[in-house]
Amino acid sequence: MEELLKKLKERKIDFEIKEKEEGVKRKIARKTILIKIPRERLRETVKLLIDSSEDFPHFSVCSFTDYGKHVELNYHFTIDYGKPMEEENVVLRVTLKKDDLKVPTLTDLIPGTIISEREIKEMTGIEIENIPDGRHMFLTKDFPDGVYPWRRDETSPKETRKLYEVWK
């Protein structure tokens, strides 16, 4: 972790560290490093993450929050696993404006991100630049275009089927 924080400071990337206590008899601190970066520096930071960790950083998932005017993408990573109680969560937070929804792909750096990127693409309508495979992952092929289930605006699904009403 120290190496990563040092490198982040060198590159002038801001971060915060959150801690949460876990455990009953033996207390340990669970650390989360939150890094807020603009879209342009996403790939740079991921490369930094790969360089500064002993093993490969583990990419967990990409989550999405819609705040109305802007949206937030959180790339969840974990680093330093394999050693008891030393693992940390790393969250890369990218904020995007609603009228400019684009992020670069990470698939060439970490191949395991492909499923997450395909999911983000179909669920939120964010365009992933240079994605090698842009098909639907979890929605049916004929799911209507322009409907994005995770969004909280006019593009969220309007007509949902209420099974408890039709069951009789």
Next chain:
Amino acid sequence: MRYEIPIGPIHPALKEPILLQLSVEGEEIKEVDVIASQNHRGIEWIGMNRNNPIQSLYIAERVCGICNISHPSALVLAVEEAMDLEVPERAQYIRVIQCELERIHSHLLWAGVAAHEIGFDSLLHYTWKVREKVMDILELVNGNRVTKAIMMYGGVRRDIKKEHIPKIRKMLQYYKEGFDKLAKFFLEDKTIEMRTRNVGILTKEDALKLAAVGPTTRASGVKKDVRQDQAYFAYPDFDVKAITPDMLTGKVVGDTYDRIVVRLLEVKQSVEIIERALDEMPGGEITSQPKIAKLLVDLKRADGEGIGRHEAPRGEVIHYVNLKSGFEPFYSWKIRAPTYNNIMSWIPMLKGCQIADVPIVAASIDPCISCTNRAIRIANGRKEMLSKEDLHRLSVEKTKKLMRGG
């Protein structure tokens, strides 16, 4: 000459829908594509729009019916972080016991399915018979054989009664005595070794790059286990060690056989953890907020975000939750199930395998398609298509052929 063979979507290896598109030359698989859109129920949408957080706990439980405590565990961890909720000590121990009971049942279930995939049905029946013991205990402490409905924000819903403890200990004793026998059937039997050794290899490098989790990655030699790396609940007290196959066999190959080794050793580890947890369990309350109405109000007022990580039998589960005060459902919610990451590791595993190996290799990551929270489809009947039955038949034939020494 290349042929395209779709396998699935109604049961390729498990009883779940997913479509594997294989390109084969002769018997050898050259390319693999996975299409997983058949089990999608829109669970995140449900939690973000329709449900209050307490209802979402039960939706989380039904993300996957087999590992139905993993998702609620991760969710309560995330929500407790977001709203700074205290959890009593006894509740943390009960959670650990429940999680480990589930690991025993899930790994035994998998072992049975794996035996079935290579045509060893008598071992399937034997394993499932052994598994019934833990199912009885689950029913005893939870009131239902499968869904546990025990997690609640700030604690658990049910205590483990005093009169249940001797029964649980009896079950643990049964598994301790039966473990060597089970290990002998799975690890020393010629049939299983022939079909699983050097089949479906996932190298350490691939496992890291494809972000594989759980027994799949541990079998490739990556010591990654949330219970060890970033312990939660009462796990710091138990000092859990990640299990890799070299602990038993002395080497790491990363094949299907190694995945069997890891899972069997984990059953043994779980038995030990439960035993210690029962010995050391403190007394006291089981929840910090017993009034549901009050809890609902608190949840509505809460503001913040949290990440919950839990080691499910199949690997790591992550829930990300964002709560906004005055807004009842989760403001955002993301579920990451273990199979979600492990699916991609099918591609390097299956390349170079024979078609007859597809069932056992596909089953070896313990796929849980409904966990992945998405959906299925029926294979196109006009193309050349292998049904589950044909595939199973091929697999059984290969076992027979190998046994004849051919």
Next chain:
Amino acid sequence: MELGMKCFKRALWIYHMNTGSCNGCDIEIIAALTPRYDVERFGIRLVGTPRHADVIALTGPVTSDMVDKVKRVYEQTPDPKVVLVVGSCGISGGVFHESYHLEGPIDKIIPDGTFVYVPGCPPRPEAIIQGVIKAWEILEEVRGNGRTTQKTEGEKD
């Protein structure tokens, strides 16, 4: 021929289909086949294709992707047939009662089918066995009026 029909009357073959369920019911269906409950002693077994089946055991709330597959499987199953809906989500949606990717419940997709419902989330294996027996009873009633009537008259026992 007569002998053949007598034999076929007794064994009940089941085709299991998952339409987006959580797996809970599916593992209980398999649990019903394994030693503790052992329904194979009645000649009940899971088959790999709907063309051999008498009963379709269906779990899950039917996702959008599965609608046409459910219809096709139903059409491929020979008459008389019964759909055994296992679990609450197949009956009324259960926990998944409202979503953008669901088309169920199952009886809206196959309006003219014969159904036996097993509530529970998931039901105990015994409840599933009871559901199968209900389905069996229905099949016997239908077949009793149909092609097997002449054969039953010839039966002594």
Next chain:
Amino acid sequence: MRYTFIPELFRQLFSKPFTNLFPLKYAPASIKDTLDKIKKGEIEINPPVEIPDKEIFRGKIQYDREKCIGCGLCIKVCPAKAIELKKEEKKIRIYVGRCIFCGQCVDACPKGALSQGEEFLLADADKLNKEWVIE
């Protein structure tokens, strides 16, 4: 011995059967006749596996109409929309066909009007039958 399962197979042949013989040992010649006989009491069915703990078991919901005050808390927490409020009477109606047997309503009820029963053999061909609607 490379085939390690074979001795166990022989052992299984002579060990006590593990199967619970619910409802009958073998399939009868005619289900309908058998069901009639069971009704008349001529045949007894083998009981299902015993419920291990009757207090904890989550079976069909029992509703005590007298205790209910119609507060609607159970409706608020029910994840499956199985409970309906009857506004005029301030009582509730529960549909078993929608219920997921989680028992959250039992925990939430401030008056203790709901409880979990022991009944679990609920299969039926009609999803709106009387047994499945609790009022």
